[in-house]
Amino acid sequence: MTVEHSIIGKSYPKIDAPEKSTGRAEYTADLVFTGMLFGKMLLSPLPHARVLHIDTSRAERLAGVQAVITGRDVSSVLYGVSPARYDENVLALDKVRYVGDETAAVVAVDEETAVEAISLIKVDYQPLEAVFDPFQAMKEGAPQIHERAKNNINAEVHQEFGELEKAFRESDYVRQDRFVTQRAAHAPMEPHAVVACFDSSGKLTVWSSTQVPHYVHYQLSRVLGLPMGMIRVIKPYLGGGFGGKAETTCLEFCSAILSQKTGRPVQMIYDRKEMFLHGRGRHRQFIELKTGVKKDGQLKGLQVNVVMEGGAYTSFGIATIYYAGAMLSSPYRLPTMKFDGYLVYTNQPTCGAQRGHGTPQTRFAFESQLDMIAEELGIDPLEIRLLNAVGPNEMTINELKITSCEFSQCLKKVAEISDWKKKKGKLPPGRGIGLAGAWYLCGAAYPIYRSEMPHSNAMIKLGEDGTSATLYVGAADIGQGSDTVLAQIAAEELGLAYEDIRVLSADTELTPLDLGAYASRQTFMSGNAVRQAAADVKRQLLQLAAQKLEANVDDLLSRESKIFVKGAPDRFLPFAEVAEEAFFMKGPVVGKGSYKPPKLGGAFKGGAVGTSPAYSFVAQVAEVSVDVRTGQITVDRIYNVHDSGTVINPRAFHGQAHGSVHMGLGEAIYEEVVIENGVVVNPTLAEYRIPTANDMPEIQSEAVASYDPAGPFGAKEVGEGSILPVVGAIANAVYNACGVRIKKLPMTPEQVFMALKAK
């Protein structure tokens, strides 16, 4: 569908970029309040132990210390992400379950005093046997980490769609492989930070570096026993999330409790090491794939087994294990599929949601295996993908409803821009090219806790003189640019200039509920709510303008700050004039909008996971060089083609693709959270190696022409889809370069070197 837009499709500068460029943008750690105190956590040094006694007397006596709390002083209501698995205490009550588990908190006049006070707390532990490996943890007789989880199995998934054994019998070639991925970390530049303040009337305000103000609001209410109306959660400028800030942390609870105790604002910040111990990054998955195909490459069936090491608490884990299997049902047509997954507790830091949530791991495995199959059958990797590519308006075998889909176009375009046909098989030794595809949701169709609420909501108020519009939206701009994209959507629908839109976002008191920034939902879901709110305001103005212009309201358009009669652009009124008059006549000119996804998903257990009102599609090519003497991989170029529907802001769109490639590259060849006997041994940004500017390949990012009928102006997601194919594309390129197939991440020089030696 081609519609001419005046605002959509243009690379406006990010609405918050000027404030960020001057250092004036205040992040949570930059906030200063009169009388503000500083809090700090005491963390467990043991991976598994019973807490016998905590002596806080020396800490309490230290000058400058205002309060000390332990598990006995705080609410014992359990919290977490999924209601079925609330398994975290605010502070340890009876047991600690990993090195880093929070056991006490202090608040003092400054950070130095708080740190000193922490060192004065004495905890008597009774060490318990710990278990770090998920396969050991599942054995009979292994130490039990949580009462309710026998053999430490936190969740298991068993799904079968179609007759898999029959499909394998009817296949010409069946292949089985095992892959192992690593624990990764989000490593945002801004560490988690919170300021909490109870005012004199008993109302709590929390400034938090959170991606999900609403869920923090909800959990604070549950755990502290305060009505939501007595709590306000504000997200200031936020320095990167990637899923790591998508859940409520001990910081929010403890700072609130300590503020209540002291009657003063309390700030708490994780240091970099604490960021790694808090964890919530990408799970290590042990993946077995068995795939059956016909001779021509047509997929017949897929069997997936995943064992996922979850760490000490659940976090997002249940959703993660479901996602690991569910999202393999496309972007290649699969007639049968079976998935068995296990999420296992261990005495290690907790894993959670990270960009692509549970799916980059199995996507790497599948794209690797698909290339192996293609080679065995003598089919080009591009051809086998095109042959099986899903198209628009299809239902996957696990009942995920695909609407708009330009996956084949993505494949063709990425082949074209990368010169695939000229390069594949024709590059000199040591150089290789690889391809991978993927898809992702545009927001989950169900909220994290059961509720009939609309997922995204927006309000717009016009400035009283009619020269501006303020958008009130709960969406969380975490750097991805949702404020900018939503301002563009509002401006386009209203007919105002982008510069005339003000955005007030992510404040639970001033802005209507939004579930926040996770599962790539802000552009699609919040965008729909914003467009509706803008249409509501516009309708009011057009009605007034229709009287004045003596025209039919349906014949009026609002564009570029003018309201005019279609086909007669000289019959117009300035937008500001109509808006001002509307205010004079009726008071505030306000509009509202809300978005709730349709009911989606199969009736089977876990049928909700993976459901979304729309899906994005992506194809990617990697070009690499492998130094066969050292095993060192250099990624030279990445070509990324994304079906993101209508692109609202091209620079923001490409920026998301670039960032995805960055994180995917890190996971492919550099990054791993290394844990020995429960202790993270590389909890720094020097030893957990995210790519630097020198490590980045050239990136060519493109969109395909696409329009989603349910998206705002046809838009879909981009922020997560592009990370999914990166690792697979690189792995396939490495094989193409030097003939070694790496099935374990990251693809370190040692690993490649040893594989070359063994060849």
Place this chain on the structure above:
Amino acid sequence: MQHLVNVKVNGQSHTLVVNANMTLLDMLRKNLGLTGTKKGCELGDCGSCTVIIDGKTVNSCLVLAVEASGKEILTIEGLAEGNELHPLQKAFIDYGAIQCGYCTPGMILSAKALLDRNSSPSEEEIKTAIGGNLCRCTGYIYIIEAIREVAGKQKE
């Protein structure tokens, strides 16, 4: 043990009393309220706290406040002339080089120090100059583009 520190920050002279173990980063943020200098790791790994001392970039988390005495320091707050943004700030805005913005102050200052000593840096020189400034959002692509743009204009 406390010390007297005389520093010139963004053109303004200050005399401050600081603890011996206070970092320049904390002095800027806490004593002078210059929170544009960010704290990302406190180990000199991430570059979020980059400032310019006497023309050279440093990680202000690795410099003691007392060491800065007698020096001239430029932080992100001192880059714009009144409301007129520095060309690097403008380019970062226009080229989409800012996502979350947490690395931005340090990144811009590293770029400024580079362009002050080398008005036409190669792509490799740009990458090396910002090699100590980690960014998790942008993949550095538009950051490099923005710096190249300013370098190109400077040359003209």
